[in-house]
Amino acid sequence: MAPGGASASLACVTTRLPLAPHAPPSRRRLPLAAEAREVDKSARPVYAVWEITLRCDLACRHCGSRAGRARPDELSTAEALDLVDQMAELGVMEVTLIGGEAYLRDDHAVIAQRIVSRGLTCTMTTGGRALDEARARALRDAGVTHVSVSVDGLESTHDKLRGVAGSHASALRALAALRAAGLPVTANTQISRPSLPELDALFEQLADAGIQQWQVQITTAMGRAGDTPELMLEPYMMIDALDALARLSVRSAERGIRIWPGNNIGYFGPFEELLRGKISSRRCSAGRGTLGIEANGDIKGCPSLPTRDYVGGNIRDARLVDIWERSPEVGFTRERDETELWGGCAGCYYASECLAGCSWTGHVLFGRRGNNPFCHHRALELLGKGLRERIVRVAEAPGEPFDHGIFEVVVEPWPEDELRAAKALEAGATRRVEAVYAARVAAASRVVAPTDAST
Ligand code: SF4
């Protein structure tokens, strides 16, 4: 079942380049609760994602932060280094530097060195346009342990999505440069309507480029992506997307590459354990295990969450520990239950376990979390009734970093031919799962075989 209209819509979006806005300055002196509760004191972020600059050398159609220009009030080097110290004191164990494009900040290696010297792991995610061998070696020497390069489709698709001709080639060159410097490399890919039909070929290309892991997520309706709804999957396309990831899991076992589905690829369908393993909770970890930082020192519970609704304070106004413990915007996941759910998530069999999954994905669609149509379980439940969901934009985003428009869900009958194709995918799920586990067993036996021979 191919998603309809992909190439036509991509051709359409190449007619105008996205403009990077001048980001507004941080809203300062946001109120904090007078005291931290026990639940706030026991929550600690082990993982932080830090946008160290909003400046970028790409112009991506799907950029949630509308990156391009630096923010007017980005942290100084001294402020950034102090923030590293505060993260270490709060218990953060790993920091991923992002942008915009993190390496465009002149002191990115200094920041990385400080992170490492405080005993934290430092990683980076990059578009890789100007990540040459010298930059790769500098990252390695600063102590960065791992770099993930964004590759969002085959060459033509990637270049159009990223708004710069040649950006696919430079991303592959970045992977090679990082490997030459001795750094392990990962690729990350947004699954969009243009890229969904290319996932198999893209996986092989990235495997040939030497990646160890492949992180995938769906394009979500934030920032410029929300301006271009035709780039995003429809909720019913989760059936195709999850089937593609299950299909590719056979190849990933054969090639020894781990596929990591992002948190916004939901949930609980027949491939859940196969793709994500036996983890105990699918709930959003924003403000519990995860911390997000914008380049001006604004603090959120997750880097992807919309600025307006989820910034809890600025590091220039309060200590990190106080924003973490006493901001309701940061700690919103610490005490909540399924009474927060609405729409298709209210009354779901998995409601209490899932709580509508990724807060970011739901909030940027509806301006309110608690309902998430990008869910495999939900798409399959509806398929059983011959129905499917589409999203329709009813209000545009204002045009600021990390903003969103408003969408509505339309429930409609499947067209007959697409219904047959979707049901065929559903019927083949057990076969897919068996094929993946067989491939994993075969791969494991290939690893074990030399040891057996030597004994
Ligand atoms: S329908 Fe909502 S609550 Fe149920 S599994 Fe999907 S995202 Fe979670």
Ligand code: SF4
């Ligand atoms: S909002 Fe989504 S991406 Fe962020 S922590 Fe929650 S589940 Fe993860």
